[in-house]
Amino acid sequence: MHNFHAQAGVFYGVGVGPGDPLLITLKAHHLIQSADVICYLANQVGTSQACDIAHISIASRNEPATEIAIPMPMSTDRTAANAAYDLGAKKITEQIKTGKSVVFLCEGDPLFFGSFSYLLERLSDAHECFVVPGVSSVNGAASALQQPLTLLQESFVVMSGRHTDAQLEQALISHDSVVIMKAGRARPRILAILDKAGRTADANYLAYIGRENEEILTDVAQLANQAGPYFSLFVVLRQERNS
Known part of the structure; x- marks a missing residue:
């Protein structure tokens, strides 16, 4: 079986599953290990549940990745959330334009109540995107x-x-x-x-x-x-x- 490596200039939505790091798929694991940039949502103190789940895959990288943390507002206000996704999409675009591969870590499955969906709609028209399903x-x-x-x-x-x-x-x-x-x-x-x-x-x-x-x-x-x-x-x- 050949490893699946992240490709230059591609945005990947990667499902990391509900919590058990061993439920991450092999494809997601290889992408997390090989991507130039790892992106994730974070709370106000910088903690990311998705990163916590994927810690084994992240720790097994040969070298550290550039990280993009998208801080999400504590409120459920959609205007504030949309502003956060707009900023995240801008930062991701900057990396893709320099030829970097970007992996976005998403709890569960990226397209099942997944925050990745909001980034996908902002980026898919202009950039190549790829989705790896996860255990919901x-x-x-x-x-x-x-x-x-x-x-x-x-x-x-x-x-x-x-x-x-x-x-x-x-x-x-x-x-x-x-x-x-x-x-x-x-x-x-x-x-x-x-x-x-x-x-x-x-x-x-x-x-x-x-x-x-x-x-x-x-x-x-x-x-x-x-x-x-x-x-x-x-x-x-x-x-x-x-x-």
Whole structure:
């Protein structure tokens, strides 16, 4: 098997998976090792979850990469976020124009609720882009629970804690399997909607999947009725499965 090396002047969106560094694909690993520039989102103190996940791949490089940290605002204001992506795209473009290969590290999968999507739309018209899929938190959650997401004719939908109460309730009523991502701040609201839809007993709660501080709760009735971490989700599965 030949190594897959980053090519000059190409922008790569690389999925690093939900948390376990060993779930990074070989293709992503080779790109992280060989790219001239490693780019990632960072919080206000410079910490990057994606970098933390990819630390084995980064540490095994022959020489350090140039790094571009894109600081993201703490607020959910889209104007501020768009400004951060605009600045990140500008910095990436500067590197690509000098013939550098740039890898953007993205938690989970780059194109599944991935921040890479916002950079891709800013860069793809002018530059060559390449995407490496990653293990999403949805798949990571199913593996951690050792439960199939769907069987036979079961329906499956992925929602977000940013959806309205009515949208979440309708999904819980209409579908057998429901994953609700971005559950952090919406956790109390989601718990109330699960109860209203009669799906509390079907629900599982997971946070920081594949990481040292992983949390799995199969009885969400025990879950504190307060906001939780950003990296958390609910997996709602029928107790009586088709088999």
